[in-house]
Structures are given as structure tokens and as C-alpha cells.
Amino acid sequence: MASVTPLVLLFLACAGGLVCGNHTYIVYMNPAHRPAVHPSHADWYAAHLQSLDIDPGRHLLYTYSDALHGFAASLLPHHLDLLRRSPAVVHLHPDPVLRLHTTRSPQFLGLAPDASSSAAVPRPIQAVEAASRDVFIAVLDTGVWPEVPSFSAAAGLPEVPSRWRGACEAGVDFSPSLCNRKLVGARSFSRGFRTAAAAAGDGAVRGKPKEYDSPRDRDGHGTHTASTAAGSAVANASLLGYATGTARGMATASRVAAYKVCWASGCFGSDILAGIDTAISDGAVILSLSLGGGSTPYFRDTIAIGAFAAAERGIFVSCSAGNSGPGPATLANGAPWIATVGAGTLDRDFPATARLGNGARYTGVSLYSGKGMGKKLVPAVYGGGSSNASKLCLAGTLDPARVRGKLVLCDRGVSARVEKGAVVKAAGGAGMILANTAANGEELVADSHLLPAVAVGKQEGDLIRQYVTTNPRPRGVLSFGGTVLGVRPSPVVAAFSSRGPNPVSPQILKPDFIGPGVNILAGWSGSIGPTGLLKDGRRTQFNIMSGTSMSCPHISGVAALLKGAHPNWSPAAIKSALMTTSYVIDNTNSPLRDAAGGSDATPFAYGAGHVDPQRALAPGLIYDITADDYIAFLCSLNYTIPHIQAITKRPNVTCSRRFSDPGNLNYPSFSVVFGKKWRVVKYRRELTNVGSASSTYEVKASGPGGVAVTVKPAKLMFKHVNQKLRYSVTFASKERGRSAGTAFGWITWSNKQHKLCDIRRKPANATEEYKKVLPAFAHLTTEKCDLLAWNHPLLEDGKNTANGGSSQLLDRVRCENEFEEEGDECIIGDKSDVNPSDIPPHGVKGCGGEESVQGMVEDTTSNQWRAIWGMHCWRMASLTRVASAASAEDRG
Numbered sequence: 001m002a003s004v005t006p007l008v009l010l011f012l013a014c015a016g017g018l019v020c021g022n023h024t025y026i027v028y029m030n031p032a033h034r035p036a037v038h039p040s041h042a043d044w045y046a047a048h049l050q051s052l053d054i055d056p057g058r059h060l061l062y063t064y065s066d067a068l069h070g071f072a073a074s075l076l077p078h079h080l081d082l083l084r085r086s087p088a089v090v091h092l093h094p095d096p097v098l099r100l101h102t103t104r105s106p107q108f109l110g111l112a113p114d115a116s117s118s119a120a121v122p123r124p125i126q127a128v129e130a131a132s133r134d135v136f137i138a139v140l141d142t143g144v145w146p147e148v149p150s151f152s153a154a155a156g157l158p159e160v161p162s163r164w165r166g167a168c169e170a171g172v173d174f175s176p177s178l179c180n181r182k183l184v185g186a187r188s189f190s191r192g193f194r195t196a197a198a199a200a201g202d203g204a205v206r207g208k209p210k211e212y213d214s215p216r217d218r219d220g221h222g223t224h225t226a227s228t229a230a231g232s233a234v235a236n237a238s239l240l241g242y243a244t245g246t247a248r249g250m251a252t253a254s255r256v257a258a259y260k261v262c263w264a265s266g267c268f269g270s271d272i273l274a275g276i277d278t279a280i281s282d283g284a285v286i287l288s289l290s291l292g293g294g295s296t297p298y299f300r301d302t303i304a305i306g307a308f309a310a311a312e313r314g315i316f317v318s319c320s321a322g323n324s325g326p327g328p329a330t331l332a333n334g335a336p337w338i339a340t341v342g343a344g345t346l347d348r349d350f351p352a353t354a355r356l357g358n359g360a361r362y363t364g365v366s367l368y369s370g371k372g373m374g375k376k377l378v379p380a381v382y383g384g385g386s387s388n389a390s391k392l393c394l395a396g397t398l399d400p401a402r403v404r405g406k407l408v409l410c411d412r413g414v415s416a417r418v419e420k421g422a423v424v425k426a427a428g429g430a431g432m433i434l435a436n437t438a439a440n441g442e443e444l445v446a447d448s449h450l451l452p453a454v455a456v457g458k459q460e461g462d463l464i465r466q467y468v469t470t471n472p473r474p475r476g477v478l479s480f481g482g483t484v485l486g487v488r489p490s491p492v493v494a495a496f497s498s499r500g501p502n503p504v505s506p507q508i509l510k511p512d513f514i515g516p517g518v519n520i521l522a523g524w525s526g527s528i529g530p531t532g533l534l535k536d537g538r539r540t541q542f543n544i545m546s547g548t549s550m551s552c553p554h555i556s557g558v559a560a561l562l563k564g565a566h567p568n569w570s571p572a573a574i575k576s577a578l579m580t581t582s583y584v585i586d587n588t589n590s591p592l593r594d595a596a597g598g599s600d601a602t603p604f605a606y607g608a609g610h611v612d613p614q615r616a617l618a619p620g621l622i623y624d625i626t627a628d629d630y631i632a633f634l635c636s637l638n639y640t641i642p643h644i645q646a647i648t649k650r651p652n653v654t655c656s657r658r659f660s661d662p663g664n665l666n667y668p669s670f671s672v673v674f675g676k677k678w679r680v681v682k683y684r685r686e687l688t689n690v691g692s693a694s695s696t697y698e699v700k701a702s703g704p705g706g707v708a709v710t711v712k713p714a715k716l717m718f719k720h721v722n723q724k725l726r727y728s729v730t731f732a733s734k735e736r737g738r739s740a741g742t743a744f745g746w747i748t749w750s751n752k753q754h755k756l757c758d759i760r761r762k763p764a765n766a767t768e769e770y771k772k773v774l775p776a777f778a779h780l781t782t783e784k785c786d787l788l789a790w791n792h793p794l795l796e797d798g799k800n801t802a803n804g805g806s807s808q809l810l811d812r813v814r815c816e817n818e819f820e821e822e823g824d825e826c827i828i829g830d831k832s833d834v835n836p837s838d839i840p841p842h843g844v845k846g847c848g849g850e851e852s853v854q855g856m857v858e859d860t861t862s863n864q865w866r867a868i869w870g871m872h873c874w875r876m877a878s879l880t881r882v883a884s885a886a887s888a889e890d891r892g
Contacts (some may be wrong), residue, residue, distance in 0.1 A: 022026035024061065024095035024195045024270050025083075026302065028646035029070045033088035045071045052082045061191040061268055066313075068307040069649050072270035074195045083639070093300050097266040098293040100142070100221050101320035101549040102331075112191045128617065132564030134161050134185065137230050137556055140275045141222030143215045143260035144186055146178040148223055148523035148541055150231030150247065151879070157253065160184050166282035168258050171214025178193035182232055182676040185257030186215035189275050192268030193530050196519035204883035210453065215260050220525035220532060222258060224545055225282075225290045227523035228551035230256040231562065239448060239530060239544045240369035242350055243483055243521040247542055250557020250613075254564070257282065267291045269302035276306035279362045285563055287317045288556035290549035292332030295503035298634065301644035304335040308647055311337040312627040316554040316563065316571040318625055320548035322509040324672065325838035326441070326596035328604065334510040336665060337630055339575050343517025343551040344610055345492035346593070347587060348483050350446045350519065352454040352546075354433050356380075356467055357475035359383060363434075364456035365446040365519075366480055367530075373407075377475040378430050382409040382468040393420040394434070396805075404428030407476045409468050412436050412455070413597060418531040421449035429476050435461025440725035443495035443548045443595035446519050448530040448538075452478045480800050489586040497548055497597035501617035505637060507663035509671040511607040512575060515558075515583050517551030519544050557612045565617055572625035573688070574664075575580040577616040579668040582609030603744055608669060620691035621749060623668040632657045633665045678859075679733040686726045687749070689718035697749040699727070704743030708732040750861060803804050 029045065038044035042063040046056040054075070055767060062072040065516035072095065075083075144151065159181060166185030168176040179186060190213050210218075217223045230249040237247035237523050259275035261267055263347060272289075287310055289303060298304045307317040319333035321342045324752065333340050352366035357377055379400060383391045390397040393410035408429040409421045417434060424432045431452035440456035441532050456464065465693075468474040494517055502510040524543035529536025555578070562574045569577075584592050584606065592610065595603035627648070644653050663683050672681045689695055695718045703709035711729040718725060729747065 002319060013266045022059070022076055024072055024268070025075050025080070025092050025154045026072050026095060026270055026273065027070050027089060027748065028068060028643060029088055030651050031649075032071050032088050032651040041065055041069065042071075047719070048088060049073065050085070052079070052086065054079050054082070059196065062189075062274045062277075064273055064277045066280040066372060067273050067309045068646070068741040069651075070646075071194060072273070084783070091201060091299060094188050094273050095196070096269040096293055096296075096300075096302060096810060096883050097196070098269065098272065099266055100262055100291050101323050101552070102221055102290070102545065102547040104774075107692070108728075109214055109875040110664045112296050121309035128423055128561045128565045129253045130564075131567075132251045132560050133255070134143075134367045135251065135285045135287040135560040135563050136166070137226075137251070137254055137256045138185075138259055138275075138278070138279035138282070138287060138558055139222060139226040139229060139256060139288045139553065139556075140259045140272060140880065141217075141225050141289075142219040142262045143188060143222045144183065145217045145218035145223040145523065145525040146174075146183055146186070147526060148227060148229035148231075148542075149234045150185040150249065150523040151180070151256070152232055154232045154252065157181045160255065164255070164283050166279075169215060169802060171216065172212035172215045174214045182255060183258070184255040186214045186260075187275070188213055188260035188270040190263060191274070192270030193265065194264040195266065196268060205439040209815050215258055216251075216527075217258075217260070217525045218527045219262070219264075220528055220543060221290070221549065222260065222262070223525050223634060224520075224522040225288065225549060225553040226256050226258055226664045228520060228550060229286075229557040230254040231287055231523060234542075235642070237521065237542045239367060239521060239524050239540055239542050240538070241482075242367050242446075242448075243348065243519075243544060246524075247521055248363075249522075250554055251424060251560035254557065254560040255257065260386070263590075267578075273306050273312075276303075276310060277445035279309055280315065284315060286309075286556050286560050287315055288553050289333075290320045290552045292320060292322055292426075293757075295329075295332060295334065297639070297643075298335055298477050298546050298637075299639060299646050301335065301504075303333055304338065305647050307335060308630065309649060311571050312449075312648075313631075314570060316556075316559045316574050318559060320552040322822040323496040323547050323549075324498045325711070326439075326495050326497075326499060326605070328499055329501055331500055331502070331510055334500075334502040334508065336505070336625070336633065336667060338509045339513075339555055339570070339578070340511040340607070341548060341552045341555045342492040342511040342514040342518075342606060343496070343546070344514040344606070344700055345485045345487075345494065345518040345549045346477065346516050346520075346591075347485065348519065349444075349487045351481035351484055352480065353479045354454050354456065354460075354464065355477050355479070356470065358467060361466070362456055362460040362464060364454040365444045366452075366454045366478075367446045367448040368452050369448065370450075370452070372480060373431050375477065375479075377477050378405065378407050378475040380407040380409060380433075380476045382465060383409055384427070384429075385476060390870060393423050395419070395423050395500060398423060398427040398429075400427045405430050407478070409435060409464060411461075412440055417445065417455070418447050418449060418533060418571045420533060420831065421451055421453050422531070422533055423445070424453075433461075433464060433476070433478070434463060437461070437883065438496050441594075441596040442598050443518075444698075445494075445496075446544065449543065450531060450533075450536060452480075454478050488550070489590060489593060491586060491589045491592065493548070493592060493594045493596075493601040495594070496546075496607065497551075501605075505633075505662050505844050506666065506673055507661065507671050508667060509603060509607060509669040511605075512579055512669075513555070513607045513609060513611050514552040515554040515611050517548055517554075518546045519552040520546065522550075534599060555611065558611060558616070561613060562616060563817070569622075569690075570624055570626075573622045573690075576622040576624065576668045578611050580621070581619050582607075582611050584609040602742075603669075604742075618691065618753075620689075620695070621687045621697065622690050622752060623666050623685060625666050625690050626658070629666060631655075632659050634664055636660070636662045670731075672731065674731075674733045676823050679731065679735075679873075682728055682730040684728045685725050687716065689721055689723045691718075691721075691753065692719050694718070695751055695753075697751050700738070700750070701729075701745065702748075702750045703731075703745040706735045706743055708734060708743070709745060709747070716749065771773075818870035 028574035045063050059073045062391035080341045166832045230251045233248040235246050238244040261271040261275040261462045275766050311315050318339045321331040321340050352364050354362045370659050384403040385397040391411050392414050410422045417677035421432050434455040436458040501511045502508050523546050529538040530543045559574050591600045666686050697716045699711045699714050701709040701711050718723045
């Protein structure tokens with residue numbers, strides 16, 4: 001748990017003993033260097049600083065124990081060299097600044113009955129709701145507004161279990177008595193923010209309310225995400241009359257705790273790590289973080305490092321993918337132990353119409369709730385200023401003389417959508433049409449503007465621009481249509497949702513899936529209006545927001561339900577269930593579409609698909625991953641040992657076990673990149689049976705035309721629950737030379753009860769820019785060795801002189817896949833497929849000249865030849881015939 005010293009009021013420059021001009025660094029320590037004289041890591045960190053003539057009383061901000069071995073400190077430049085030269089210091093880096101990724105969704109996900117239907121809540125969901133009341137969701141965000149009714153304890157909710165160790169901290173305008181059986185914790189972490197504010201000379205941020213050291217949410221974002229994840233059901237909720245109905249979180253019985261780590265100027269890595277560290281110690285089961293930064297190696301990614309510690313302790317971590325779409329490779333939070341969540345739409349909309357003087361009518365969306373414009377057309381203007389910037393309606397660009405009383409057309413982009421409306425209103429405009437550009441396509445996001453306003457897509461926007469700029473007397477008027485349900489098609493991938501491929505490790509397909517993230521109704525702060533602008537004097541208990549910030553807590557709440565139903569499932573198992581049961585067909589029975597352009601979306605946009613909580617409760621099979629597997633994955637990225645130690649908190653890690661390719665991690669998807677010199681990639685996966693005791697699954701592979709996909713074996717026969725069976729997949733590119741584009745496909749394991757889907761994709765070339773990916777196959781690699789078997793001196797006259805057993809000699813075979821780790825077997829292939837003429841007569845050269853005498857066996861049960869792995873580069877030595885798969889353990 002992070003060691004935190006209470007603070008009082010923020011923004012007093014250089015207050016609280018901080019040294020002006022310092023900058024915060026996160027320092028990772030090797031616990032193997034801790035002298036026994038120090039009773040705790042915190043004592044050792046302070047003493048170590050003291051030994052370097054760095055006063056811990058002035059410089060030490062946080063000490064971490066659960067999220068990582070290390071501390072955060074405000075340091076001067078000369079301190080850095082002192083720390084880097086210390087053998088106890090593994091790694092250090094500057095404190096990063098991250099940003100927030102900023103109803104009907106329970107019905108849309110099948111977690112609550114539809115108001116228009118007489119159907120009841122599905123029975124499995126009812127049972128799971130009750131089981132999830134012992135699940136604690138920690139939301140790391142901007143705090144909480146506890147008076148929102150979403151955080152009231154519902155009747156029948158039991159007392160908080162004693163294993164919960166969290167607390168409600170007193171702060172400015174926040175009393176511990178505000179917590180209850182639903183809101184079980186509230187803390188704030190501001191030392192990183194405060195240090196940065198002191199260094200800048202001012203902690204205030206223009207356009208934002210003043211911040212205090214308190215868990216109270218003065219932004220609204222944290223209240224919205226927390227109530228989305230686990231808010232209690234609230235009847236007759238709405239935003240100023242829009243989306244009226246029962247507002248409820250995904251897991252209404254789960255407990256929620258708020259950890260305020262984001263402030264007016266951003267979310268500082270040191271504060272985030274302190275929040276994660278404390279949430280782990282408090283007993284959180286789910287971590288929800290709707291924030292992130294750019295892509296960075298995992299050893300510099302504070303969220304990835306904290307999430308690794310959480311995942312190792314069985315804590316599910318859900319993070320937003322980011323709002324930087326639709327460009328490729330724009331997502332954040334792509335570590336494989338994190339559930340990376342993109343955003344899609346609901347089947348609910350808020351239509352509004354722009355009627356022009358030529359009789360044309362264009363439909364958009366709006367949440368405007370004030371006095372309308374009436375029916376009379378008013379003059380329209382586009383570019384109501386002296387520069388092109390006025391077309392964007394940026395602050396200070398509109399000329400009131402040209403705008404007053406008119407309907408103003410504004411291009412979307414650069415500034416916030418609601419800020420554009422405020423600029424138009426301040427200039428005297430009567431209304432606003434907010435038109436998308438190519439960057440946003442046909443995506444429509446509704447806002448509660450301060451004046452009559454309608455948002456339209458690019459196609460409608462282009463037509464309106466043409467009319468306003470070519471008609472000598474352009475006119476228009478707006479009207480508003482309230483709330484409409486049953487919108488088709490839905491879901492649609494939001495254009496803003498960040499896309500893959502994974503910039504850090506392309507072999508791991510990201511995002512993992514999408515959830516509802518557009519126009520989501522949830523709780524809101526009482527200190528700010530629904531636009532988030534200081535000039536907005538309206539107050540409401542609920543607000544409608546969009547972003548992957550909104551989709552992330554949906555997954556956090558659904559994960560709480562799955563954890564309640566399956567308390568022994570690991571975080572990887574929960575994510576696997578969500579991925580392999582997701583869907584990619586919308587409510588018109590068509591492939592999911594992309595709002596950016598209206599065409600079919602791809603796995604780079606939606607990952608495995610849109611989550612389906614009911615199906616995820618019983619996936620049949622799961623792909624499980626352990627902490628040791630993740631370490632082998634990290635080793636395969638060729639990180640240094642100190643970097644891996646910093647991520648894993650394991651001082652003795654050696655990378656003695658590593659995957660030959662990062663794509664061999666047991667992930668519920670494949671992402672394969674074919675290089676110029678390697679056109680065949682083979683990966684192995686392991687499935688765990690969580691369905692019926694006796695279950696047989698058969699595979700179906702649907703690959704793109706340019707790739708041959710072979711799965712072996714084609715059938716998996718499970719005899720008992722939790723049994724694990726392996727399969728391998730070979731991806732062979734049929735294309736020669738340089739190719740362009742990407743391709744996608746599916747691998748489906750199914751029986752009468754379950755259909756388990758893995759997605760795969762094939763980028764064209766390892767050196768080209770990626771365009772799209774899915775859970776399937778990718779390989780970014782350099783050259784690797786073929787595996788061959790050949791005659792060996794130990795084999796004389798068909799007999800193995802090493803163990804005396806007889807053997808039918810196989811002169812040479814090619815191993816179809818690369819090995820993952822020591823002790824693995826390589827499936828050579830069915831004997832009928834072996835073509836010895838393809839193989840050189842005397843084996844193969846090792847990649848680096850290394851040799852390892854291992855072995856090869858013929859498995860008469862599966863009728864396959866298997867090779868035993870030796871080192872990173874291989875030579876097969878001898879051949880032994882065995883009677884069964886069980887006796888294949890003889891490595892002779």
C-alpha cells in the first residue's frame with residue numbers, strides 16, 4: 001500500500017516542504033539490496049535517499065509496496081545521476097501525465113429488462129447479481145459525488161464484508177460519513193499533481209473549478225464512471241428530460257470505491273500508482289481506469305506496471321483504449337494483462353433536425369433542453385469571422401456583427417464541441433449546426449449545448465456547407481426530437497474509439513473488445529453543469545457522456561458479475577470469456593460497422609467484438625494465463641532484465657523461460673505479421689474446459705484467401721472440468737513478394753452448447769503501416785530455424801543404442817511450428833504429410849551454431865511425429881518409437 005502523508009489545500013506554490021523547480025520521478029528498487037536492518041521497504045527507501053544526501057522529508061512523495069518496489073520523489077537534476085549510479089536502483093523515469101478518456105446500456109447488454117418489453121431479467125443474471133455483492137470495484141478517476149442516488153445502498157444489501165480494508169478519507173467538503181454499504185471507500189492522491197503545480201508556479205487550470213485535496217469530484221467524470229460500473233438502480237433518471245428511465249450500473253450489487261488520481265491538469269503517474277497500490281491493499285477485486293497516455297514500452301508505462309501487480313494477485317484490470325481514433329495504432333493501455341476497451345453505440349438516439357431554406361432537412365443529434373428556435377427560418381452563416389479559424393468557431397474568432405441572430409455552421413475539431421456552442425452563444429448566435437469533417441465521418445455524439453444546436457455527420461455537413469456558401473440568402477432552423485429507442489444499426493464502432501494494431505507489441509491484438517461508450521447516462525457531479533463549462537449554471541444528478549471512458553466501466557461492472565459467478569476464475573479467464581463470446585453482427589444481421597466511414601469495421605476497431613455478458617457467463621472453454629506466462633512474454637520482447645524486474649517486482653527473474661515469439665502467449669486471439677523472409681508462422685494455444693465434464697469440440701477455421709490456416713488437432717475431447725488441452729495453428733502466406741493490406745479470419749471451437757471464437761489477422765508486411773487486426777495471427781519476426789530430424793550415430797540398424805529400444809528410423813522431417821519454451825513438443829505433422837525430399841539429407845544449420853541433443857518420438861496414438869525442444873536453435877538427435885502418448889515422456 002502506498003504511504004501517503006495527508007495534504008490540505010492545493011495550489012499553494014512550494015507549500016508543504018516541496019522544493020520549487022523539482023520534477024517528480026518514479027524510482028524502481030531491487031529489494032534484494034535491502035539491508036536487513038530496515039524493517040520495511042519504506043524505511044529502506046528513506047534511508048537510501050538519505051545516504052545519497054537527498055532529504056526524504058523534502059523530496060519523498062510516495063513509497064509503494066503492492067504495485068511495485070519503489071517510490072516517487074521530487075528530484076533535482078543532480079539527484080538523477082546519484083540514483084542511476086546506485087546498484088539498488090533498477091530503473092527510473094519522469095512522472096508521466098495521462099488524460100481522461102472521456103441509462104440504456106444495461107438493457108442493451110441484456111442485464112435489465114427493456115421498458116418496452118414484458119420480459120423479465122434473465123434468471124442467470126439475477127443469480128449473478130446477488131453473488132457479485134462481495135466484489136469490490138476500485139475506480140481510479142476524478143473522485144466521487146457521493147450524494148448522487150446511484151451511490152445509495154439498496155435495501156437488502158448486506159454489511160460490507162470484513163475483508164474490505166478500504167476507508168473513506170476526510171477531506172475538504174467530504175465527510176467519511178458519506179460512505180455506506182454501496183460506496184465503501186473514497187481516497188485522494190495528489191502529491192504528483194501538487195509537485196507539478198508547484199514547479200509550474202500555479203496549479204489552477206483555466207476553465208476548470210479550483211481543486212482541493214479531497215475525494216469529492218468537481219469534474220463529474222469519476223462520478224459518471226463509478227456509477228456506470230456499479231451504481232444502484234435509480235428510477236426516473238434523465239438528463240434534463242433526455243433518456244428518461246431507470247439508471248443503473250452494470251453490477252448493482254457490487255461495492256464501489258473511488259480513488260481520486262486525476263486533477264485539473266491531468267492524471268499523474270505517481271498518483272495513479274499510489275491509487276493502484278492502495279486499492280490492491282484495500283482488497284479491490286476489479287480496477288477500472290478510464291484514462292491513459294500514448295503508447296510506451298511497458299517498463300515505462302505506469303498503468304501497465306501497476307496492473308501487472310494487480311493481475312498477479314487475481315485482480316481484473318479494465319482500461320479505456322483512448323479517444324484518438326479512427327487512425328491506426330492509436331490505442332493506449334495495450335498490455336496483455338489489461339482488458340483494453342473500445343467504444344460502440346447503443347440502440348438509443350436523440351434526434352434533431354436542421355431544416356434549410358431550400359427545403360432540405362438533415363437529421364443529426366442533440367441534447368439541447370432549453371427554449372427552441374421556433375419554426376421561422378433565420379439567416380445562416382459559415383465562417384462568421386475574418387479568418388478560416390472562424391469556421392471552427394474557436395474562441396475569439398467569431399465577429400458578433402456577422403453572427404448575431406443567425407444560425408452558425410461550425411466544423412467539428414480542435415476545440416470541444418460544447419465549447420464551440422458557448423463561443424457561438426457569446427457572439428450572439430441564435431443556434432449552431434456542428435458538422436463533422438473526414439476525421440469523424442458519420443459518427444454522431446450528442447451534447448447538452450447552451451444554445452440550440454444539432455450535430456450532423458460529414459455527408460450532411462458537406463451538403464449544408466455547400467448550401468450556406470453558395471446560396472445568396474442561406475437560412476435555416478433547428479428542431480429537437482427527444483429520445484428514440486430501437487435505433488438500427490447498432491452497435492456501431494465509434495469513430496473516436498482508438499484503434500489497433502498494438503503499437504507496443506503487435507503480436508497481441510488490441511483492443512480486446514468494445515462496449516457501450518456513446519451517449520451514456522450516468523451520475524454526475526453537483527459542482528458543475530452538464531457541459532463541464534464553468535459558464536454552465538445548470539445542475540443535474542445525471543449526465544450523458546461519450547468516450548472509451550464510458551465503455552471501460554461497463555466492462556468493469558460486467559467483470560464483477562463474472563467474478564461473482566466464478567470466484568475462482570483468474571483475470572485472464574474472465575477476459576477470455578468476454579472475448580470468445582463477443583459478437584460481430586449488429587441488430588440488422590450485418591457485420592459491425594465503423595462510424596468513421598460507414599463501412600464494415602475490423603478487429604483493429606472492435607477487437608474480438610462487442611461484449612455479451614450472458615454468453616460470457618458460460619463460455620465452455622477459456623484461455624488462461626499465469627504471471628509466469630506474462631514474464632515469458634516480456635522476455636520475448638527482449639527487454640533488459642532490470643526492465644523486467646521493474647515490471648514484475650521479481651528481483652531474481654532471469655528469462656530462463658521465454659517464448660520464441662511474443663505471439664505464443666496463450667491469448668484468446670492471434671495477431672500474425674508475415675515478414676519478407678518468413679511466410680509461415682505457427683502458434684500454440686491451451687484451452688481449459690469450464691463447461692461440461694465430457695465435452696468434445698470441433699474446430700472450424702475461416703481464413704482469408706491469401707493465407708492457409710491449419711489447426712491441429714481438429715478435435716478436442718475433454719473428459720473432466722478444468723482439464724487443459726493444447727492445439728496449434730499454422731498460418732502460411734500464399735502471397736509472394738511485397739503485398740499490401742491486412743486480412744482477417746476466425747477460428748471457432750464449437751460443440752452443441754458452445755461456440756468459442758478466436759479471431760486472426762494477417763498484416764501484409766512487417767515493415768509497412770498496419771491498417772487493421774483481429775484476434776488471430778500475427779508475427780513480426782526475424783528469421784528462425786527450421787527443425788529437422790536426421791540419422792544420428794546413436795541409431796544403428798534401426799535401433800536406439802542409447803536406451804536399447806527398437807525404432808523405425810525416419811530420415812528427415814520438417815517441424816511445422818516454432819517452439820514456445822523449454823520442454824515443449826513440436827508437432828511435426830501427420831506421417832502421411834511428411835515429404836522427405838523437401839529436406840536436406842544431413843539436417844539443418846543452427847541459427848547461432850548452438851546444438852542441443854534432444855529427441856524425437858513417434859506418437860502412435862495421434863499418428864504424429866513429435867520433436868522435443870532443446871535450445872533457442874535446434875538440432876534433432878535421435879528417434880524413439882513409443883507405444884502411446886503417455887510414454888512420450890521418454891525423451892530418449
